[in-house]
Amino acid sequence: MSARALIIGAPRSGSGKTSVTIGLLRAFARRGVKVRGAKTGPDFIDPGFHEAATGLPGLNLDSWAMEPDLLRHLARAQAQDAELLLIESAMGLFDGIRSDRNRTGAASDLARQFGVPVLLVLDVSGQSQTAAAVAYGFAHYDSQVKIAGCVLNRAGSERHRSLCSEAIAEIGLPVLGTVLRDPNLGLPERHLGLVQASEHPEMNAHIDRLADAMEAALDLDAIFEAAQPFDVAQGTPAHALAPPGQRIALAQDAAFTFLYPHLGRHWQDAGAELVPFSPLANESPPQDCDVCWLPGGYPELHAGALAAAENFRSGMQRFAEVKPVHGECGGYMVLGEALEDAEGEMHRMTGLLSHQTSFAKRKMNLGYRQATLLADSPLGRKGETIRGHEFHYARVIAPGTDEPLATIADGLGKEIGFSGGRRGHVSGSFFHAIARG
Template identity: 60%
Template sequence: MRAPRGLLVAAPRSGSGKTTLALGLQRALVRRGLVVRGVKSGPDYIDPAFHAAATGAPSVNADSFAMSDGLIASVVGEAVAGADIVIAEGSMGLFDGIRGPRGRTGASADLAALMGWPVLLVLDVSGHAQSAGAVALGCRAFDERIAIAGVILNKVASARHRRLAEDGLSRTGIPVLGALAREAELALPERHLGLVQAGETADLEARIERLADTVEAGLDLDAVIAAARETVLPSAEPAARLRPPGQRIALAQDAAFSFVYPHVIAGWRAAGAEIVPFSPLADEKPPEGCDALWLPGGYPELHAGRLSACEVFRAGTRAFARDKPVHGECGGYMTLGRAIEDADGIVHPMLGLLPVETSFAKRRMNLGYRVATLLADGPLGRAGERLVGHEFHYAAITWRDDSREHAFATHRDAEGADLGPAGHRVGRVSGTFFHAIAAHPSP
């Protein structure tokens, strides 16, 4: 089957309007009768759910640092099979990533180069006009691996402002494929980890429809479609995906626990595992017959009081943990700890299965790729195995057991700096702020 054509929506910096443009474009192309798929560059849990809402099909993450080329090809190939066009979305600035070997930096440009997708460059022109041409020219010249298909001018103040910006672009030979006015109502609601989740966004369907209306009015959709190029799927052998933690996995899934990479769940299912969702916020215990429990990340700090009062969930999880593996990532790790302090300074008792207490009142941003080496056998692998993942949270640890015997893994950052032990494990229970993306490609 022939791979679909694709484009990567990117920008020189964060906050330029990539997500709203990508969502509006995805829905506008669906309206034209095309089968559209979304892909998100980098470790982002929230945007793929919006892509799914806009296109009507699941979206996936692709990450040039955390995934091998073969794993990217496998994940993306499965997600876009049967599509007419792929509208991928970059993260941060087009070239922003870690310092590392070319093609392995996690930057959106790596993904565009690997998959053969031209870049649809979104330029926020709210602070300049003709200088937009210099920015676009710099993006085109900075990396010869990628092609700039065209520019979308965003936050245009007036017809005169648009003419001035287009005048600057005319000197570069890079076509302007559309322009969007400065309209605050197009923005999607946000919170501390990014956008409010798709499932919690009020009137999401109506919002996406308005974005599509704006895109249809402001872009030359025929030119955008024509600019897409066939997706290139590398033939390298895929690295081993994360192994499922059990055969029948109880997966916490609600407004407090929702951060699970789609490719991880797909990999578990491909390995023969069954996923059984349940809701801690509905005071449900882990379902009967499951042999592993997974508490993913999310926003437990926003629901700490309610979680603390869910006695069926608390008692059921403690009983489950007596003889079956339980693992928590980020928010799940916080919930497995002794207590969470919310933003108002109120301390809420949690499950008490791990020796850690966390606070959202004492906020501290933690962000970056991590390479974890497991210190003991557990649901993510055997002692000594390495995993690649990401950490992004604002919670601070206010108390923990620092003994190495209870540490979950040792961490290094993307450049190899030793970050020491991280997370905890007690008996069959383990947890960490680290979100696992893939097995490390080397032994």
Template identity: 65%
Template sequence: MTARGFIVAADRSGAGKTSIAIGLMRAFARTGLAVRGAKSGPDYIDPGYHRAATGHAGVNLDSWAMDPAFIDRLAGRQAAEADLVIVESAMGLFDGIPAAKGRTGAAADLARRLRLPVLLVHDVSGHSQTAAAIVRGLAAHDAGVRIGGVVLNKAGSARHEALARDAIERIGIPVLGALRRDPGLTLPERHLGLVQAGEHAALDAFIERLADAVENALDLAAVKAMAAPLAPAAGSAASALPPPGRRIALARDAAFSFVYPHMLEHWRDEGAEIVPFSPLADEGPDPSCDICWLPGGYPELHAGRLAAAANFRDRLAAFARTSPVHGECGGFMALGEALVDGAGVAHRMAGLLGHTTSFAARRINLGYRQARLAADCPLGRAGATINGHEFHYSRLVESSGDAPLADLFDGEGRPLGPAGARRGHVTGAFFHAIARG
């Protein structure tokens, strides 16, 4: 196949790009095209919607955490079996961190590197002709980033749409469609972003409504014509995290679901077997596995069920006596002594590490992180650097003095101090790993 692609972006978060991207994926898939999705930056949730819309796994493309060769490899794999690849931007088109050009984490880095045009979603709910000034600024900001067309979102009336459309088209940028205000097309949210695709009631019917709205409001032929060939260099997976074992027991349910598709794909490519189990169903890791991985997710929403899962705790403790157990963010919380939920009620956790976390005393922690490992662990050897991020509201309220897992730095290299914990075969941290640094 010869794939083409484009990036769905906006000037800010909340403009409606996720709904429009998902609607476009399903609308084009309904025409018989092989469609694949991708997401810029560190986001676990949107790739799940991309899978639901296209029937195929999405991928994250993160220009800060991943080196350019890894991005080329992942983008090329999405393109290999696709007619069309739709990349959804995080936040605003140029939103990243101060870093070397092309390594800021912004979707603009991907537009530049992969030579993909941008379909700009612009929320006009608070203005009309001023939209042209905003679009002009975005179009002129970086010569290497091309705005291929604009979609107006949340137009209030035909006249409102015409005012914004005419002003934008006078500056030479085509408007390829406009959607009216419709709360029924809004995806539900919670504290870490959208409600996960697997928890959305009647998800397929909802995606069908999005696709209907997009088909009715956008010129799909013009959007398809705007797309550019996607043929990145062969790339390399040299910076991918190697599988931490040959048989990996992976916690997988509504409480533990934050696993990047590119990590599981690479582990399988390297011959590892993923053996899922559900702590919420009171299941424990298969004792024949050689490592247990507890990913992030929403344990704070299921703390009572986890506290009642005695078989899970017993089997996890037995596994940890002889084999590594690693927890990321929500998994790290579950490995501690207790978790205090949003109502202030403390719930017993696995007790394999000595900390207590609280969602009641919550405080947002958000940003790119680089971890320098203090000891050998499932993430790598002592002294290795791992690129990733933090995004959590829960925080440590008690710690028993377990040894730290890593020294942590923010995305600009500023030290944040020791982080995480290790005790025996058990390790964990709020830090989510993406790739080797």
């Protein structure tokens, strides 16, 4: 393997990791470096930004949800034929759940397991020499996690930059650049985090602005040299989620966007064909497909259009009479009887399952999940355990009368209860599947 790799980490969310990562990806791509991005943990959105910055597919690498063998397989594939792999950390560098060593979901797991050094992004707003104490703590917290250098973010002035960088240099860590405070470098957000790259009308121009800022502020040569050869042992896809069918009708538009990149890629590598259709364009799933998959997304923002899509609804009903249909999170909401939007208006959905959901009566659900299937479904066989994630504000306001799809536990194994529903060929839940347990 010829790739070098570097983790972009930080003490916490909101430090500017995503902006720095996206800017670096585009800046290196401009130089002719074949650079790819990856994101630790279950974040859906950032891999889309990585792809927008490089023109190459993004990827999630999740040390909790993915068995080490699968993690190695996916990491090697992402680095294949690349010169540089930038891995963006979720949350803080060491933030994960209590679990077996290197199975916590934290980016530090990958630093240890794969020997990848870390470029530490420090938001120095509101501090100066104290930044050196934070950097010192990161450099000495875990001897197996190497901090290769720091990037200072949101410095207020040249004097501020000097105070921080000189203090960090005294503890033996190089500062590889400083990004001055600039509100124009922020990315737009909404209730599930950042607005997706595909939805931002001027995303390419914004990524160029980020790249301009990183080129002006950071030492790209030193950052490239800080990355180390990515020498990862061969893995296998044995624990990957199997294709649910040979031809998969995949809902794909502004309401249905959250399919993990590694799932679609593995299904295609295994010989399956993804056949996209758009419910918002009133398209129905092609009847010659073997299975229909409704991924997560933002149906609550498009509930009126989905309710008016008669051809989509009738086509779904015809398909479900004879073939499997599965919905995840937003897809699960659309499979129900009705969806209440943020303004409290109820909208008719497909009615393939009998529950009702609401975005008006919000409650955040967030965390890793282990789902044990109670029947065969597109997710797997009865009794199998699937690892995944939930992140949604919508809630079930009428549970309906369907049989549950699975029993779920949290990432620590604590029982939560039944999840989702199943009726005939139809199944769904708020649970997003990542890999087989």
